[in-house]
Amino acid sequence: MVSQAQWQKMNHMQGDRIDYRMTAPTYSSGSLPFAFRVVNGRTVEIQPGRATVGGFYYELDAPFSVPIAANPGDKARLDTIVLRADMAKGSVNLVAVQGQPAAQPIAPQPQRALGQFWEMVLYEVQVPPANGSVTPFARLQFDSPPRIHSPWNAGDTAKFVEQNSFIYDLNVNGGGSQREIFRGRDGLVTSRDLGGMRSFTTSVGNVNFQPPESDRVVRWRWIAPNTVSFSLRINNRSGNDISCVGGNWYIDVALPQPVSGAATAMFHGYLENVSWAGGYPYMTMVYGMPWAWDSPYVHLFQIGHNSPTANNGVQGLDKIPARSNLYLSGVYESNAFAY
Template sequence: MQGDRIDFRMTASTYSNGSLPFAFRVLNGRTVEIQPGRAAVGGFFYELDAPLSLPIAANPGDKARLDTVVLRADLAKGSVNLATVQGQPAAQPIAPQPQRVLGQMWEMVLYEVQVPPANGAVTPFARLQFDAPPSVRSPWNTTDTARFIEQNSFIADLDANGGGSQTEYFKGRDGLVVSRDLGKMRTFTSSVGNVNFQPPASDRIVRWRWIAPNTVSFSLRISNRSDNDISCVGGNWYIDTVLPQPVSGGATAIFHGYLENVSWAGGYPYMTMVYGMPWAWDSPYVHLFQIGHNSPTANNGVAGLDKIPARSNLYLSGIYESNTFTY
């Protein structure tokens, strides 16, 4: 183990108080009994091998108090013991901070204890710090490898074969989820839906990355380098585009962008504000809209973006919640 922590790895999805080291129970409303456990604190290893009762000081006044139960390492004596630290009664009480003086005293808080006025029954709240499974690395096949690592572990795909991206995953209660990308931006070839023709793949580029668990950041560029408008067909009144990952059905997302029409083609102005709205739950498709009901220059509502004019560029970007809990 490294640093201050309880010597117990949390590798299950759920726990009860009684199943954990240093579990507590309150005796007679005023005494906290701590169950056996092992921990490292201040560079020492401590083991409690039998229940230990710690009385909480009386609080006869009219204001509440917050105390703490700590593991205290006395570095001068070379000993570690369980102790209580008394806070000050106040209208908004604050628990005392642990002592951390190198070479002298070092404390790790196990419980914050609510001490009501008029000597009411005390209530401990766990502030336990546990050991964790080590973060591991995988050269490739990382999502399959993750099936065999401990629960509540991080695993990083080093992409040693150069076929994808360097990515970190977390295996937790909800499954395996990408926690973040560690390397370069990913690229994705989008498409344009409901239109008369597609521009080349090189002109339909999305740059994106996982920036947090289940969260994608992206920027999209669609260029129409031809002398013809990309226009809606088949009775459709808006253009679709595609994102690299589906937008979660439980989230609301609106993306912002603009249409740069330097040649004023297709009856559109030089610059048009564009909005993207996900097409359906758990779908990568996004409807494109513009300000204006019947005309791109009108300002009386939102209308579908029905064309990407000749020699123009469409830009769209945003951050959204995806849905990757599939393993």
């Protein structure tokens, strides 16, 4: 047996939230718990709903009217409508908390004091001057599906969890990356990698030969939904230039994930040519540009080193000289959502 104060100390850490999980793609405002309507311009009627606040469970089982205090002055006010756990009363209640009229009004912050008042805001209410009609704005905070851990094949597991859930791929069998997946309105997407960088062996397109795989290294990771960060290094250790063939005038390199055709991207890098081979200078700035369609390849260009006016100062990177290193990096939008 515990007192209410002891219960609150133990239980408030579960957090304040409305007991309702938003697992559908879309909602209308009137279909949600604690929906509102304004009556006679001055009263906000709150519809039934359930919530936990300050460690206690609350249920409203019938519409409840919350009057908003008059504002006869010439300055607007911001009030809040809150669920308040009142330890002195031993109950949770719906109440309006009045703000101060001001040229730029600020809504009162919720009180959160163990053993006293603990509040969760449901609505911020715009109270115009001269007793105008009030306008509530929802500040509802809902329960969410629990985060789930999967030892492997998390993408397949995520197909069976609730909509708007996060699932973690722990990759306990190794060989991949630990990652976080979100199942949302747009389907399954990796929201971020949680472990070390991933490795990818790039390929060099439109050229006479490929360097060994160990010299075509990309380090990359998902840093946000549909967003990739990468760094690429190609090391030409041979005594021969890697040169364009077949009439091509620029070199391609493959990225670990395709670039979305709906986005634009520009990557930056440089060519380090320590032996001054192939007629290239010691250092050349390199730019990567994918074309406007979903493609795993990025096309390499340079500021014209032979002629500053060549193609308006930009020309294709047509070789990686002998014993030189190419570096390129950037962040881009991938095509996980196929738009």
